[in-house]
Amino acid sequence: MNKVVAIQGIQGSFHHLVAQEFYGKEVQVKECMSFQELAQSLVNDETEEAVMAIENSIAGSILPNYALIDENNLKVVGEHYIPIAMNMMALKGQKIEDIKKVYSHPMALLQCKEFFKQYPHIKLIEDTDTAEVARRIAAKESKHVAAVASTAAASIFGLDILASDIHTKKSNSTRFLIISKKEKEPNGEKIDKASLKFELESRTGSLVSVLNIMRDFDLNMxxxxxxxxxxxxxxxxFFIDITFDDFQRFSKAMEVLGIMTEQLRIFGTYKNKV
Amino acid sequence: MNKVVAIQGIQGSFHHLVAQEFYGKEVQVKECMSFQELAQSLVNDETEEAVMAIENSIAGSILPNYALIDENNLKVVGEHYIPIAMNMMALKGQKIEDIKKVYSHPMALLQCKEFFKQYPHIKLIEDTDTAEVARRIAAKESKHVAAVASTAAASIFGLDILASDIHTKKSNSTRFLIISKKEKEPNGEKIDKASLKFELESRTGSLVSVLNIMRDFDLNMxxxxxxxxxxxxxxxxFFIDITFDDFQRFSKAMEVLGIMTEQLRIFGTYKNKV
Structure with missing residues (x-):
């Protein structure tokens, strides 16, 4: 496989881990410093597919990413879940007592909030990417500073792990979407999940009618x-994900929803990985 | 009124604006540097009520804030909406061409993404609070640096507005909850909205049944x-907000939901401000 896959962040980031698990260790990646840049790389044909975080069990959905998919007319062609394990890392020889500041992505800091309560002298500072902080600490040989990132980041940038698995919810996992400019091509894999969006008036009744249709066609939300x-x-x-067994019944249901709702948009159909 | 109200951020922040609109100009506030600290100030009786951002039209809900309400057993006693207007500000005499870096809250930067596309030489850097950046620029007399914050922040800290209303969605508004340790005491104001949470199995049918009950009791989601x-x-x-006309029918519906769902929690009942 020699397609280029866009990731958010740099090598050693959680997006990179997902790309390696989904496409294989040798996957060629393009590092993007924002989700905007990642979507743009697909639109400009610089990459064929991209890995994009979409939700986690603490913060919920990253709604602006749905907007990027929508506005750029991109397709969801797969999903992937990874447990997020956070580790505190610094230059070799540094101890927790030496650390005055910790930089990481806001989500990573949020996930480790409980751990850092034990160390009130450590200042938490938000940064754009978990692995990028690790790279910077290594490059500048910065003392008294730590990153919160994956074990892969520690090993790529040669940092010592001062504390491992410091995230609060031990079974916290993050969901990533695999996106592309084109719809998923059949490759023998069963297609049993879809992501969609539609508009409705706010009467409770209109949503009930839609959910009744879903139930009648054996779609599980x-x-x-x-x-x-x-x-x-x-x-x-409404942003909805559904799973189903019978693709034909799913298609029929979408025909009905196309009439019952406004602006129905199917972001993509793909294989369920839960 | 001399109750103390907790806000996230410092004077001049959007939370401060909401407190002034909700309680009156002279409201006495306690500045909290995180939502965690804000919830804690209620639990410890340092404050009587607090203003907490809960969702906006770009990023959706701030789910960790629901968790803070839930875990600390706090009550929602009101809501307030404000249009968020973002402005770029710097030391007096600075021009846009002089600015190399802009610091602000990630949400504020996201809301101004389109505007900054015109200025690719400006680096956007995430910070914890919109007004705090304005304060720092004024205190340190930092050149070549700008903040993205409210007009109130510019006037409090004596900064010049270099560009006003730079947010993308011109009708973007943010919803804030008013929270307290105690339930809302009746003050003659009509109570016609509630926020609740419950658990269900994933079968589409179980949610349909709950929504049918809501419809039958004239609750509008x-x-x-x-x-x-x-x-x-x-x-x-499921996190759900509903509006209703008849409080007694709402109470009846909650009795039924208490039986049909698991872990039903009513975060609070209050006056709808939409």
Missing amino acids: TKIQSMPIIETPWKYS | TKIQSMPIIETPWKYS
Whole structure:
């Protein structure tokens, strides 16, 4: 396989781990410093597919990423889950007592909030990428500073792990989407999951009708999230994930939903990995 | 009124604006540097009520804030919406061409993403609080650096506004909750909204049944969001907001939901401000 896959962050980031698990160890990646840049790399054909974090069990969905998929007309072609294990790392020889500041991604700091309560002298500072902080500490040989990142980041940048598995929820996992400019091509893999969005008026009844259709067509909802549409009060967007056994019944249901809802958009159909 | 209200961030922050609109200009506030600290100040009786951002039209809900309400057994006693208007500000005399770095809260930077595309030479750096950056620029007399914050922050810290209303969605508004240790005491104001959470198995049918009850009792849903429960696969938490006209019918519906769902928790009942 020699396709290039866009990741958010640098080598050693959690996006890189996901790319390696999904495509294999030797995957060629393009490092993007924002989700915007990642979406753009697909649009400009610099990459064929991309790995994009979409939700986790602490913070919920990263809604701006749905907007990026939507606005750039990208397709979801797969999903992947990884348990997120956070570790505190610094230059070789540094001890926890030496550390005055810890830099990491806001989500990573949030996941390790409980751990750092034991060390009130350590200042937590938000940064753009977990692995990027590790790279910077190694490159600048910065003392008294630590990163919170993956074990892969520690080994790539030669840092010592001062404390491992410091995240609070031990079974915290993050969901990533695999996205592309084109729809998923059949490769023999069973397609049993879909991500969609539609608009409805806010009457409880209209959502009940949609869910009744889903139930009638044996679609099982694994996620629902409403978002108010600012320009049109009383109207909402719904972001829904569903799983199913029978692709034909799924397609029929989408025909019905296309009539019952407004602005139905199927972001993609792919294999369920839960 | 001389109660003390906890806000996230410092004077001039959007939380401070909300406190002034909700309680009056002279409101006495306690500045908290995190939502955790804000919840703690209620638990420790340092403050009587608190203002807490809960969702906006770009990023969706701030789910960790629901967790703080839940874990600390706090009550929602009100809500407030403000349009978020972002402005770029710097030391007097600085021009946009002089600015090399802009610091602000990640959400504020996200809301101004489009504006900064015109200025690729400006580096965007995430910080903890919009107004805090403005304060720091003024205190350190830092040149070549700008903040993205409210007009109030510019006037409090004596900065010049280099560009106003630079946020992308012109009608973007943020919703704040008013929270307290105690339930809302009746003060003659109509109570017509509630925030709740419950758990269900993932079968589409179980959610349909709950929504049918809501419809039967004339409850109108203004928000729904599911979250997987990591420890129990196939089970989900649902966070729901509803509005209603008749408090007694709402109470009846909650009795039924108490039987049909698991772990029903009513975060609070309060006056709808939409």
